[in-house]
Amino acid sequence: MKTKAVNESHANFLAQIKKEKRLMRFWQIMIFILFFALWELAGRLNWIDPLLFSFPSKIWNLMLDKLADGSLLIHVSVTLIETILGFILGTLLGTILATILWWSRLLSKILDPYLVVLNSMPKVALGPIIIVALGPSYGSIIAMGITISVIITTIVVYTAFREVEPNYIKVVKTFGGNKQQTFKEVVLPASFPTIISTLKVNVGLSWVGVIVGEFLVSKQGLGYMIIYGFQVFNFTLVLLSLVIIAVLSAVMYNAVEWLERKLIKH
Amino acid sequence: MAFLEIDQISHDYFTKETATNAIKGVSLNIDEGEFISFLGPSGCGKTTLLSIIAGLLAPTTGKVALKGKKITEPDTQIGYMLQQDYLFPWKTIEENTLLGLRLTKQLNSDNKEYTLALLDQMGLLDVKDSYPSQLSGGMRQRVALVRTLATKPELLLLDEPFSALDYQTKLKLEDLVFETLKNHKKTALLVTHDIGEAIAMSDRIVLFSTRPGKIQRVFDVSESLRSIKPFQARNDSDFSILFQTIWKELNELENKSSQ
Incomplete structure (x- = not known):
């Protein structure tokens, strides 16, 4: 009797959760549809300036045209490769720098004020210098994507390294573990969740770096499409680029979340 | 020559503002197979002394020697158990217990088999692929014990390993640790502030006075108490007599230091 009652209330509880989830999805989709419907209507009825x-x-029609002549695919793939390389290399480089700082307490103390200054500086302002130095190519655009994310990654990951539970490190030391083993066995794995979450932040940052880089280089990519659309007053082209960027960054963010679930099991 | 010689150890801590004399002139000889407890109020330098014996901390003066060899750094012959289990949450139970063997590059099939056998003895073999978060506090501390024993240390340093557990688990684990160490003929040093635990588990009890920490008195536990398990010892008549003696001594220490 008792177990039956428990089972029933548990089933109710599960049904409640399911109901809430369905409601949530419904409104998410509703907002999406309403937004685009309203936009379409407002444009067609001249409530807003369609130009x-x-x-x-x-x-949508512009996208089909651009897909048909093959130019869109080139722009999208160029930007996508630049962004992916930018945020992976930025995170990797930042983690390596954080490792060096962790290795030498003295070095980290010496460099501390420089890191603070570099972090508060607007990195996109370095764009012109990077482009002149590396030439107007993919290289300098990727460098922009890296520059914008590397300092903040260094600071965040280094802080995570420093905050690892000291007793975990003591366990390794009682077995006679050296500094390298301490890093490999404790400090790095304990900071993995932080590294993954900087990866999420860096997805957004790298998009900024790459798009600004493409503004400046003005050769190819979604950033180029935006600046070109702006110059010829074709704002449909600008908005098409923005919609594609929104979709791609959402996909990348979800990919990182999937990676997080795969890597962090405990 | 004693198994472990602690010779005139003193240790000072420095901060910008103060220099604290944590331990002063501690000397003690421990024989092989003995179970010794360090008892004392908090702040008497017990844990500091344990860190020095483990080779984690260099004493300001004095030396510690294990089987005649001076200890200057962590040694595979010494195992250390902390107040909490500190199992790595990202490793499975099996990987956690093999940590010491990996760090000391002794991971081979014989040692792995030995570790798995230890897990089996502790009734943990069926959770070897679980993660620490899936285990109860008592189970986790048992895993930590296996991790310490896996490298086959001859001397075990136990830094209040039962203090974070609930009372029932603590009593059970005391029996388990006591028996395991006796079976494997290990020498052990237990740091505790629990008088009952010290009496129930050890052969000798070293009472420390506080600030600076030094040896106040050494109590010998009677042969009859030593031979029985901690849980039974707690119900023995000798237990309460010794408890009263140590209790009185500790109270006098506190009165003296508060004056």
Whole structure:
């Protein structure tokens, strides 16, 4: 009797959760549809200036045209490769720098004020210098993507290294573990969740770096599409680029979350 | 020559503002197979002394020698158990217990088999692929014991290993540790502030006075108490007599230091 009652209330509890989830999904999709429907309507009825704000069906048609002539695919793949390389290399380089700082307490103390200054500086301002130094190529755009994320990654990951539970380190030391073993066995794995979460932040940062880099280089990519659209006053093209960026960064963010679930099991 | 010689150890801690004399002139000889407890109020330098014996900390003056060899750094012959288990949450139970063997590069099939046998003895073999977060506090401390024993240390340093556990688990684990160490003929040093635990488990009890920490008195536990398990010892008549003696001594120490 008792177990039956428990089972029943548990089933109710599960049904409640399911109901809430369905409601949540419903409104998420509703907001999406309403937004685009309203945009379309406002554009068509001239509530907003269609020259400036365009509307979804116009953007969609432009996308089909650009897909047909093959130019969109090139722009998208160029930007995507630059961004992926930017955020992976930025995170990797930042983690390596954090490791060096962890290795030498003295070095980290010496470099501390420089890191603070570098972090508060707007990295995109370095864009012109990078482009002149490395040439107007993919290289300098990727360098922009790296520059924008590397300092903050260094600071965040180094802080995580420093905050590892000292008793975990003591366990390794009681077995006579050296500094390298301490890093490999404790400090790095304990900081893994932080590294993954900087990866999430860096997805966004690298997009900024790469798009600004493409503004400046103005050769190829979604950033180039935006700046070109702006110059010829084709805001449908600008908005098409923005929509594609939104979709791609959402996909990348989800990929990182999937990676997080795969890597962190405990 | 004693198994472990602690010779005139003193240790000072420095901060910008103060220099603290934590331990002063501690000397003690421990024989092989003995179970010794360090008892004393908090702040008497017990844990500092344990860290010095483990080779984690260099004393300001004095020396510690294990089987005639001076200890200057952590040694595979010495095992250390902390107040909490500190199992690595990202490793499985098996990987956690093999940590010491990996760090000392002794991981081979014989030693691995030995570790798994230890897990089996502790009733933990069926959770070897679980993660620490899936285990209870008592189970986790048992895993930590296996991790310490896996490298086959001859001397075990136990730094209040039962203090974070609930009372029932603590009593059970005391029996288990006591028996395991006796079976493997290990020498052990237990740091505790629990008088009952010290009496129930050890052969000798070293009472420390505080600030600076030095040896106040050494109590010998009677043969009859030594031969029985900690849980039974707690119910023995000798237990309460010794408890009263140590209790009185500790109280006098506290009165003296508060004056």
